[in-house]
Amino acid sequence: MIDTHCHLEQKDYDGKRDALIAKCIASGLKAVVTCCARPQDFALTMDIAGKHPNFVFPVAGIHPEFIKEVTPEETETFLEIIKRNRDRIVGIGETGLDYNWIKETEWRKKQKELFIRMIRFAKRLKKPLVIHARNSPGAEGMDAYEDSINILEQEGAKCVQLHMFGASQLVQKVIDNDWHVSLNAIVLRSKKHKKIARDMPSDRLMLETDAPWLAPEGWESKTNDPRAIITVAEKIAKIRKTAFEELWQQCGRNAKEFFVLPVKI
Numbered sequence: 001m002i003d004t005h006c007h008l009e010q011k012d013y014d015g016k017r018d019a020l021i022a023k024c025i026a027s028g029l030k031a032v033v034t035c036c037a038r039p040q041d042f043a044l045t046m047d048i049a050g051k052h053p054n055f056v057f058p059v060a061g062i063h064p065e066f067i068k069e070v071t072p073e074e075t076e077t078f079l080e081i082i083k084r085n086r087d088r089i090v091g092i093g094e095t096g097l098d099y100n101w102i103k104e105t106e107w108r109k110k111q112k113e114l115f116i117r118m119i120r121f122a123k124r125l126k127k128p129l130v131i132h133a134r135n136s137p138g139a140e141g142m143d144a145y146e147d148s149i150n151i152l153e154q155e156g157a158k159c160v161q162l163h164m165f166g167a168s169q170l171v172q173k174v175i176d177n178d179w180h181v182s183l184n185a186i187v188l189r190s191k192k193h194k195k196i197a198r199d200m201p202s203d204r205l206m207l208e209t210d211a212p213w214l215a216p217e218g219w220e221s222k223t224n225d226p227r228a229i230i231t232v233a234e235k236i237a238k239i240r241k242t243a244f245e246e247l248w249q250q251c252g253r254n255a256k257e258f259f260v261l262p263v264k265i
């Protein structure tokens with residue numbers, strides 16, 4: 001099993017990171033993809049990956065929620081750094097549109113420009129893209145999912161992971177484009193995500209935790225970690241009426257192929 005989306009550089013893990021990674025390995029995980037979402041997290045992310053070769057694999061990008069914090073100059077510098085480290089990273093992201101944290105039209109426009117920049121960057125580096133899209137609750141007429149899909153289509157993006165994708169009405173578009181969806185413990189409570197877990201073809205589905213966030217109910221602490229992937233897999237197997245082992249293997253294979261990970265499933 002592979003956790004295809006978490007954030008191991010977060011402060012929550014300070015002082016216990018290596019012990020946690022050892023526990024992840026002991027619990028049967030084969031790999032963890034950790035997502036560096038802004039320039040200042042890059043050094044630590046690469047350090048964690050360096051300490052745990054062939055188990056922790058980094059993805060790097062600028063999360064759309066940080067659009068106001070990272071200047072265009074810092075963005076360019078960061079992309080240069082990512083480029084220099086291209087052989088050590090397995091994907092670009094997370095990138096996309098976040099209408100929950102960013103409300104102003106001008107900043108949403110800047111998010112779109114950055115998103116396009118990242119899509120083209122990933123294409124040039126021949127790396128898969130990790131997409132974050134989030135809506136503002138109750139907002140009419142603005143749909144981060146729809147806008148993200150339109151931009152990805154416009155740009156002809158091929159190798160795409162829609163992380164925590166929640167727009168069940170758009171699932172056919174995702175399938176038609178041959179993109180992947182990864183789901184986390186939100187499937188335990190969200191109807192829309194449950195529908196996606198049910199409707200995605202088995203070879204397009206991956207599992208994630210988004211740890212340290214989104215701990216499943218009853219988890220041993222408030223801080224989630226990649227071992228919760230087992231709970232996510234159990235729930236999705238139930239939703240799809242598939243044997244746990246079959247889903248576990250299939251999602252692992254999908255992740256290995258998608259990120260081109262040198263691991264045994």
Ligand SMILES: [Zn+2]
Nearest residue numbers: 005035094210
């Ligand atoms: Zn994330």
